[in-house]
Amino acid sequence: MVHGGTTSELRAAGYDGAPNMLARRLSLHSPLLDEDREAIAALTTSRRREFEAREDIICQGQTSEDVHLIVSGWACRYKLLDDGRRQIIGFALPGDLCDLRSLSCQHMDHSVGALTATLVADVPSKKIRTLAEAKSRIAGALWRSVCVAQSIEREWIVNLGQRTGIERIGHMLCELLVRQRAIGLASGLCCNLPLIQSDLAEACGLSVVHVNRSLQDLRAQGLIELRQRKLQILDFDRLARQSLFKPDYLHLGDRDADG
């Protein structure tokens, strides 16, 4: 049990920073050769840091010479408004690069926070830049991974702008299941969901109370089961249909796109 565990449980679970994790992730969207994988693995042998649940990994305004790779656990990217309102702008799962933007931009325009105990590998931007300049196939893979991240952000805009409360929650649950399946963290219709209702609220632009009632509604419709941070989708097709979820924006190929 990794998600929701403490950092010591996490260490005990045998995570070694999985040096080829990044290569595996990038090859979800781009073909890589063995030599590329080796070069990429060499990147992530660098420093690793552990974070407790709810701890910030990097804050808005901070500068960093590193790109942050989530090795295990869940994180979220978020922005704070001056009056304290908070919007989650994306979830980062194991294998996700957090701020590839820092390859060229100086300071963070949003924060990254751990949702569970999280292991992070700090990859020096400079190393990545050098590697990308030397190997255009790797540059392409990084570019594509940014494109996918951007595509997800665009779909979140649609989620927040057009969908009703229930649709937003349903859509988010579909996305998080499909993304976990794609990286081998789930199979079938069951997955971890280490989010509390206020996380879902901040991601979907709804109040906690409304999230609670929407979840009850989805349960009453026989579409999902959710307790103890475990999500089971009982009827993926129906949930996807009524949430207007179409997995193409995740750019996962047809392999693991649905139910």
Added chain:
Amino acid sequence: MVHGGTTSELRAAGYDGAPNMLARRLSLHSPLLDEDREAIAALTTSRRREFEAREDIICQGQTSEDVHLIVSGWACRYKLLDDGRRQIIGFALPGDLCDLRSLSCQHMDHSVGALTATLVADVPSKKIRTLAEAKSRIAGALWRSVCVAQSIEREWIVNLGQRTGIERIGHMLCELLVRQRAIGLASGLCCNLPLIQSDLAEACGLSVVHVNRSLQDLRAQGLIELRQRKLQILDFDRLARQSLFKPDYLHLGDRDADG
């Protein structure tokens, strides 16, 4: 008068496709040498196409070997839901590259539509890719321009998720003024706003009726004047404050960030 004009007016206005427009835009965020500018100018000597207001430039699902540079006029990127709901996910102003993603991804996961009469330069992805591989300074500039686009999308997520109706509209108006100032399409507190209220509605995730009432509210507060597609912001600081607008996400440096 370009925006809102017909394509023939547009031609008459003497637009030649401004071959150095892209270089100028990229150098907003990245230092470029003269040799870079020349190389970039050579890119955009390619085909140009004119579009009428409300015409689609490229549709969701289509594939394209080109990146689309908006030479003049306004366009929007949008996604359609199966039931017809439409969300605008970004506005493209002159100098904006529309789908740099197509450098590596095959088909569009969203559409681009002209809002006014628009002149578009089709730049072959391949040419860009070759140039970026040859000149790392240009690759960096393209990377940075994608980062800025992504940053704007993130702020839109915040806009839709956390701000009230009035705040969303106010924020959008601030953004569009500042962006136009940055590219020399406006100075002071006055600019074109060739959007109809339903465009604003689809960008802000509100109904047209509510947009209408929010605009009246902003007018009644003495914050803006808006008619005949001309926007004047009467009190930028107050509007920015009450809309929680902070221009940093536009990454324009301090040069043209406010008032």
Added chain:
DNA sequence: CGGTCATTTGAAATCGTTCAAAAGGAGTGG
């Protein structure tokens, strides 16, 4: 002038929030 599209208005219904409080879990220390 009629036609089309955009803006404005009103009234009613719905969605979603707020506030306040209760109930349910999980962990801690006695």
Added chain:
DNA sequence: CCACTCCTTTTGAACGATTTCAAATGACCG
């Protein structure tokens, strides 16, 4: 095992924001 605390989930009731539907008005164009 109990009492205690903290955090999360759940509930109720009232309020406010936003949408919907329908109709009227205004602007522009041929």
